[in-house]
Amino acid sequence: MILQIDDLVKHYGPVRAVDGLSLEIGQGEVLGLVGESGSGKSTVGRCVLRLTEPTSGAIRLDGRDITHLSRRRLRPLRRDMHIVFQDPYSSLNPRFTIEQIVGEPLLRHQAATRLEVGGRVAAMLEKVGLRPETRGRFPHELSGGQRQRVGLARALILGPKLVVADEPVSALDVSVQASVLNLINDLQRDLGFSCLFITHDLSVVEFLADRIAVMYLGRIVESGPTAEIFAEPRHPYTQALLSAAPVPDPVRQRRRRRIVLGGDVPSPVDPPAGCRFHTRCPLAYDACRTVEPELTDPRGGGHPAACHLVTADRVPDAASPR
Ligand code: SF4
Numbered sequence: 001m002i003l004q005i006d007d008l009v010k011h012y013g014p015v016r017a018v019d020g021l022s023l024e025i026g027q028g029e030v031l032g033l034v035g036e037s038g039s040g041k042s043t044v045g046r047c048v049l050r051l052t053e054p055t056s057g058a059i060r061l062d063g064r065d066i067t068h069l070s071r072r073r074l075r076p077l078r079r080d081m082h083i084v085f086q087d088p089y090s091s092l093n094p095r096f097t098i099e100q101i102v103g104e105p106l107l108r109h110q111a112a113t114r115l116e117v118g119g120r121v122a123a124m125l126e127k128v129g130l131r132p133e134t135r136g137r138f139p140h141e142l143s144g145g146q147r148q149r150v151g152l153a154r155a156l157i158l159g160p161k162l163v164v165a166d167e168p169v170s171a172l173d174v175s176v177q178a179s180v181l182n183l184i185n186d187l188q189r190d191l192g193f194s195c196l197f198i199t200h201d202l203s204v205v206e207f208l209a210d211r212i213a214v215m216y217l218g219r220i221v222e223s224g225p226t227a228e229i230f231a232e233p234r235h236p237y238t239q240a241l242l243s244a245a246p247v248p249d250p251v252r253q254r255r256r257r258r259i260v261l262g263g264d265v266p267s268p269v270d271p272p273a274g275c276r277f278h279t280r281c282p283l284a285y286d287a288c289r290t291v292e293p294e295l296t297d298p299r300g301g302g303h304p305a306a307c308h309l310v311t312a313d314r315v316p317d318a319a320s321p322r
Pocket of ligand 1: 237285
């Protein structure tokens with residue numbers, strides 16, 4: 001396993017952003033972590049990279065416990081993990097040229113001499129589909145899609161084992177989103193890094209992720225192989241997310257029953273008792289308000305869900321409430 005997270009908790013004062021979450025990412029695997037805003041998914045990414053300190057739980061990178069490593073001891077491991085942010089503009093220093101931005105990790109980790117940096121940057125820019133002359137440009141001279149390619153080049157130049165991609169395409173125009181997603185897919189296959197891909201949009205990870213984990217109010221409510229999640233979403237929340245995702249086929253789109261969830265995600269300061277999803281679930285019944293469902297896999301297939309109504313022979317259907 002490249003990444004192992006056990007019972008991760010991150011509270012910001014009274015806010016229980018992540019509240020007991022476990023997941024694993026294998027060598028060369030892409031895990032899509034999906035949830036609405038406020039689900040805690042970005043906090044998971046920030047804890048993994050130790051950009052924020054976990055409250056409790058354990059994080060292992062390639063077998064090594066990094067949960068409480070000091071900054072100094074963490075520094076060499078920063079070569080192995082990198083983040084791609086949502087907004088490429090605010091994450092690139094506007095006063096630096098693209099060569100300085102992409103080459104900086106090489107110099108910081110003494111992975112190349114000053115003489116070598118130019119060549120390494122040029123090769124990396126080519127890999128992400130940018131022309132060599134981009135090296136001398138500044139971030140404001142590039143389009144949003146080009147800037148996100150620069151962000152990718154910077155994240156990948158040290159050959160990390162793990163890339164955390166936090167909504168890497170959601171700030172881009174729809175027309176460029178697909179090309180950047182295809183690029184990430186190609187780079188991942190080519191370079192073989194593992195990836196935690198964080199997104200609010202299930203359709204974004206359909207072709208990219210090997211597995212998907214769906215988050216709601218700081219916990220995972222369902223996880224499994226991507227094809228399985230799309231073929232048989234087991235948790236009512238996943239069913240609702242899927243019903244809202246656009247489908248390219250207009251016939252399928254018309255046939256589909258949309259599940260409209262009432263209200264917003266409740267406050268993570270005081271999550272609902274019982275099943276955290278019960279205030280919005282069309283199938284909620286008495287037990288849901290008091291008994292918290294465990295993440296279990298009665299139907300098998302490495303596809304657990306946290307819902308009382310998932311049993312060995314039955315999957316609930318949130319589109320047909322009783
Ligand atoms: Fe809905 Fe109850 Fe299942 Fe929670 S446990 S998802 S409230 S049916």
